[in-house]
Amino acid sequence: MCDSFGLLRKRNYAILGTGALGGFYGAKLQQSGLNVHFLLKSDYEQVSQSGLFVESKDGDFTLPQVNAYNDVNQMPKCDVVILALKTTQNHLLPKLLPPVVKDSGVILVLQNGLGIEEDIAKIVSNVQIIGGLCFLCSNKVGAGHIRHLDYGKITLGEYTPKYEPHPITERMQQIASDFENAGIPIELAADLLVARWQKLVWNIPYNGLSVILNATTDELMADADTRKLVEQLMNEVVAGAKTSGRIIPDKFIQTMLNYTLKMKPYRTSMKIDYDEHRPLEVEAIFGNPLKKAQAAGVNLPQISCMYHQLKFLNKRNSLA
Numbered sequence: 001m002c003d004s005f006g007l008l009r010k011r012n013y014a015i016l017g018t019g020a021l022g023g024f025y026g027a028k029l030q031q032s033g034l035n036v037h038f039l040l041k042s043d044y045e046q047v048s049q050s051g052l053f054v055e056s057k058d059g060d061f062t063l064p065q066v067n068a069y070n071d072v073n074q075m076p077k078c079d080v081v082i083l084a085l086k087t088t089q090n091h092l093l094p095k096l097l098p099p100v101v102k103d104s105g106v107i108l109v110l111q112n113g114l115g116i117e118e119d120i121a122k123i124v125s126n127v128q129i130i131g132g133l134c135f136l137c138s139n140k141v142g143a144g145h146i147r148h149l150d151y152g153k154i155t156l157g158e159y160t161p162k163y164e165p166h167p168i169t170e171r172m173q174q175i176a177s178d179f180e181n182a183g184i185p186i187e188l189a190a191d192l193l194v195a196r197w198q199k200l201v202w203n204i205p206y207n208g209l210s211v212i213l214n215a216t217t218d219e220l221m222a223d224a225d226t227r228k229l230v231e232q233l234m235n236e237v238v239a240g241a242k243t244s245g246r247i248i249p250d251k252f253i254q255t256m257l258n259y260t261l262k263m264k265p266y267r268t269s270m271k272i273d274y275d276e277h278r279p280l281e282v283e284a285i286f287g288n289p290l291k292k293a294q295a296a297g298v299n300l301p302q303i304s305c306m307y308h309q310l311k312f313l314n315k316r317n318s319l320a
């Protein structure tokens with residue numbers, strides 16, 4: 001029996017971008033007994049010497065030794081390559097992906113945003129691309145030091161050209177069982193595109209408004225005016241999804257509002273990037289959904305207004 005993906009043995013994993021998300025999930029996978037290889041940039045020296053420390057609401061743990069790299073060409077080819085860079089670094093993917101992914105392996109895109117899988121399909125062939133939507137609140141608070149604040153579930157869906165829905169495959173089930181064995185809840189979805197639009201129902205209002213209005217999620221929910229804005233933006237995302245032929249039921253908006261009300265007060269990852277003068281994921285989270293809707297002849301005026309404001313703030317912030 002052909003076992004090129006590792007259905008019959010332990011799969012090995014690569015983490016491209018050992019930050020808040022990649023550091024957390026990668027550390028959990030290694031802690032569960034899997035062979036994990038971590039690509040780092042500025043934290044490379046520290047992590048090669050002292051490993052990773054995860055401070056988590058589910059229990060802190062340290063991995064004193066990890067396989068750390070600062071060059072993909074030194075990494076072994078892996079069954080599953082987890083893409084956990086910020087999307088602002090995706091221009092590096094033509095150099096980063098081919099050396100590290102096995103023939104018939106999987107690239108698991110855990111980034112926020114829309115249309116990323118389509119770009120990756122142009123870079124690598126003979127691999128399966130799977131998208132994952134992470135409901136996680138995690139921050140990197142120091143070199144090799146990850147703080148997991150809340151949640152952690154991932155929704156996984158296979159990418160197909162034009163995002164046609166795809167039945168759940170054995171490969172997805174195997175990856176799901178690796179994550180579940182590591183204590184990470186997984187949901188499997190047949191329609192990756194609807195899952196990506198659903199995630200944007202959260203990311204577009206909260207990431208955008210947190211930067212533009214200098215506010216945390218609890219502040220945005222407590223004020224009647226900003227809460228109204230959140231809801232209007234959520235409705236526009238639902239309208240955007242419709243242009244891709246995806247129906248998100250109205251009650252989903254209420255679910256996202258309730259979910260945020262129950263969340264601990266949260267400074268979104270886009271706000272953290274802004275405060276740290278790092279580039280914002282404006283194109284993946286705002287630009288690509290707008291382009292998709294515009295291609296179907298639909299304008300999303302409030303999201304478009306926010307997109308241009310964020311581009312301005314992003315440019316000015318990078319010069320400050």
Ligand SMILES: NC(=O)C1=CN([C@@H]2O[C@H](COP(=O)(O)OP(=O)(O)OC[C@H]3O[C@@H](n4cnc5c(N)ncnc54)[C@H](OP(=O)(O)O)[C@@H]3O)[C@@H](O)[C@H]2O)C=CC1
Pocket residue numbers: 016017018019020021022039040041042043084085086087089092110111112134135136137138139140269281
């Ligand atoms: N954090 C969260 O809770 C969630 C994040 N997401 C999404 O996950 C993705 C990753 O976000 P997050 O983990 O928060 O971001 P982080 O900035 O914490 O992590 C990204 C990591 O990538 C590293 N990196 C950047 N360039 C390179 C490179 N050339 N080679 C190796 N490593 C590199 C950075 O290292 P360095 O610091 O040295 O630059 C950093 O540690 C984003 O798309 C985000 O929207 C989705 C849901 C929740």
Ligand SMILES: CC(C)(CO)C(=O)C(=O)O
Pocket residue numbers: 112134135136137151202203266268269
């Ligand atoms: C919604 C949230 C904060 C946690 O579920 C998240 O996943 C994100 O920042 O993208």
